[in-house]
Amino acid sequence: MSSAGEPDSRLERQVHALLRSLPARRAPEELMARVLAQLEQRAALPWWRRQVRQWPMAARLSFALLAVACLVLLSLAGRAAVPHLAHPTASMLAWGHHIQAVLNVVPRLLTALLGVLPMAWLQAFLLIGVLAYLFLFGVGAAAYRLLYQER
Amino acid sequence: MRAYQDMVFTTAARLTGRDAQAEDIAQEVFIRAYEHFEQLRTSASAGGWLKTVARNLSLNYLTRDRRRWRSFSELPGADEEQAPEPQIPVPDTHLSDIALEERRLLIEEALSRLPERQRLSLVLYHFEELPYGEIAAQLRVPLATVKSDIHRARQALLKQLQARGICADALEV
Numbered sequence: 380m381s382s383a384g385e386p387d388s389r390l391e392r393q394v395h396a397l398l399r400s401l402p403a404r405r406a407p408e409e410l411m412a413r414v415l416a417q418l419e420q421r422a423a424l425p426w427w428r429r430q431v432r433q434w435p436m437a438a439r440l441s442f443a444l445l446a447v448a449c450l451v452l453l454s455l456a457g458r459a460a461v462p463h464l465a466h467p468t469a470s471m472l473a474w475g476h477h478i479q480a481v482l483n484v485v486p487r488l489l490t491a492l493l494g495v496l497p498m499a500w501l502q503a504f505l506l507i508g509v510l511a512y513l514f515l516f517g518v519g520a521a522a523y524r525l526l527y528q529e530r
Numbered sequence: 531m532r533a534y535q536d537m538v539f540t541t542a543a544r545l546t547g548r549d550a551q552a553e554d555i556a557q558e559v560f561i562r563a564y565e566h567f568e569q570l571r572t573s574a575s576a577g578g579w580l581k582t583v584a585r586n587l588s589l590n591y592l593t594r595d596r597r598r599w600r601s602f603s604e605l606p607g608a609d610e611e612q613a614p615e616p617q618i619p620v621p622d623t624h625l626s627d628i629a630l631e632e633r634r635l636l637i638e639e640a641l642s643r644l645p646e647r648q649r650l651s652l653v654l655y656h657f658e659e660l661p662y663g664e665i666a667a668q669l670r671v672p673l674a675t676v677k678s679d680i681h682r683a684r685q686a687l688l689k690q691l692q693a694r695g696i697c698a699d700a701l702e703v
């Protein structure tokens with residue numbers, strides 16, 4: 380299998396023979412019971428809680444029709460709200476304006492806060508934030524090394 | 531299901547190196563098999579289908595797991611190459627003296643002790659019989675990395691086993 384030199388080939392043969400001599404691992408006794416229980420649990424679910432591809436055909440068709448109807452209604456509502464823009468994307472543009480207005484408030488709010496709070500407070504908040512981040516990162520890394528990686 | 535459960539569990543256990551995850555993966559494999567029951571019932575390659583699904587789910591699990599812990603794994607000192615070798619006491623035994631089950635456990639244990647990427651490459655090559663190129667594609671690493679990982683894994687595995695008194699020469703065909 381390998382095209383490397385003779386020692387590599389010998390190593391490969393040795394390891395291959397060693398590994399292929401291993402019998403299959405025995406699956407846990409409870410595996411089958413777990414699978415059957417899971418299947419029963421899934422079968423007991425009402426259709427609307429299953430995956431969409433497992434829904435009855437009528438339900439899937441109704442859902443698709445409802446989705447199309449919603450899109451049409453949204454489009455019509457957009458046109459009604461912004462009549463001078465007789466375009467299907469009018470509703471999306473209207474939403475965009477609202478979002479932009481909200482986003483414009485955020486920097487103004489931050490600027491106002493920066494003006495009110497003393498600089499020492501801000502520096503302290505920043506320092507505490509950085510220290511908390513480093514502490515949590517360190518705890519997480521230590522926990523991973525000790526508890527998880529060793530398993 | 532009974533006919534394939536050991537094979538599916540073994541595939542997942544050797545790839546993930548963790549029995550609990552292997553059991554979860556095996557469960558998911560059989561649930562998927564149930565969903566495709568009509569196709570699989572008459573298929574001659576049901577075993578191959580189950581094995582492939584077990585392999586793919588195991589690799590997906592490991593990819594998700596690796597992504598989740600990548601920030602920690604890449605801390606200085608967590609490099610796989612730098613990992614200290616496990617200290618294994620050397621027993622005064624030989625292959626012929628070790629019971630078959632004990633030998634199997636030793637090999638499985640040595641396999642699970644390999645760094646993850648090395649173990650994956652080794653298992654995909656020797657058990658799943660994938661060519662180097664496909665392993666590289668599955669693990670999304672360069673071809674040369676796969677080759678060197680497999681070479682290192684073989685050396686590390688034999689070293690560990692020789693330390694435990696298992697002589698690979700005796701098995702060579």
